[in-house]
Amino acid sequence: MTAVRVKDRDGSEQTLDAAETTPLMETLRDDGYGIEGTCGGAMSCGTCHVYVSEAWAAKLPPPSEDEKAMLEAISDFAEVRPTSRLSCQILPDIIYDGLEVEIAPQA
Ligand code: FES
Incomplete structure (x- = not known):
């Protein structure tokens, strides 16, 4: 198993x-995080949006063009x-x- 630190929408x-x-x-x-x-996983809904910690953002492989496009689409x-x-x-x-993520607010 892999330990992931999660900050929920209520701050917990x-x-x-x-x-x-x-x-x-x-x-x-x-696990009921409202995701x-x-x-x-087809990158067409954006309902799985999270904020990765600064420390981890650089460690993950960069987003694909399709992932970037979906993030751009939900930025409205x-x-x-x-x-x-x-x-x-x-x-x-x-x-x-050891990944750290924060669940993004629901749009
Ligand atoms: S599950 Fe739809 S974009 Fe991730």
Whole structure:
């Protein structure tokens, strides 16, 4: 398992165990963080938006053009930061033990 530090929308913080075989979006969705993931990871809904900590933002692989396009699309109704990511794109092949994320507000 992989430990992920999560700051929830109410400001509370927890450490959760993320399976090493699923995208982070699925763990956050299944653990009740209000992540809908309605497109199932196809980068077409933006409901899996998280803010990665500054320290971790540089460690993750950069977002793809499709991920950047989705983040741009949601910027009309959500605060998108330089560290914004789609948690469906934080994939299990990325070593992210100790990752810190904040759940973005619902749009
Ligand atoms: S689950 Fe839809 S964009 Fe990530």
